[in-house]
Amino acid sequence: MPAPITAEQTRVDREALLDAAERLFYERGIQAVGMDEVRASSGLPLKRIYRLFHAKEDLVVAMLRRRDQRWRASLAAHVEQVPDPRERVLAVFDWLAAWFAEPGFRGCAWVNAHGELGSSSEAILAEVRSHKRAFHDQIAAWVSAAGEPVAEPVFLLAEGAIVTAGITGDPAPARHARAATAILLGAR
Known part of the structure; x- marks a missing residue:
């Protein structure tokens, strides 16, 4: 069983995700960037991303x-x-x-x-x-x-x-x- 995710890890993951999303969305547009690109740029699995943000x-x-x-x-x-x-x-x-x-x-x-x-x-x-x-x-x-x-x-x-x-x-x-x-x- 994996270790539970700490509040600090959630904060770090959220910031990494927001950094990646902001860079991609600002550079290329929101609709032009798929969630797979956000995943690849952030280094987070999609499952984690959707736990942080449902949509x-x-x-x-x-x-x-x-x-x-x-x-x-x-x-x-x-x-x-x-x-x-x-x-x-x-x-x-x-x-x-x-x-x-x-x-x-x-x-x-x-x-x-x-x-x-x-x-x-x-x-x-x-x-x-x-x-x-x-x-x-x-x-x-x-x-x-x-x-x-x-x-x-x-x-x-x-x-x-x-x-x-x-x-x-x-x-x-x-x-x-x-x-x-x-x-x-x-x-x-």
Whole structure:
């Protein structure tokens, strides 16, 4: 009889699985990647994978949720080191520019997931909406601290830059959105 699986082993297996799924789904798309590829990449047997996540949809939701926490924490760490509230808002676009220039950048994982499965999966749609609300709220808090009532246009500039950079493969939309945001922050 095999030894029981410990909580630590479950945690390690779950992280390995999420790492593999995130890399594959982001690089190639959710529907293009089969669970056999996730199994091979994670090194876990399918039986173990389905004990951790009962369906591929559950794995996708968990992957998006974990990515959201890491993505927004990285953004916040960058932005919140800037002392001036106005410059803090502009730092959002500096962080986006660096992200857009990373090797393997394929746009927004949530927009990509929505495009593939948002109309057929309530769970994925809910996770995408949750991420977008949280990102909106982050930006709104930074814009509010700058004393300007322009949270909505700044959020739309950020979202537009993300989508445009994902489609074009060019980090320049972050620079253009930053310049437009600077004008908004200066306008009364």
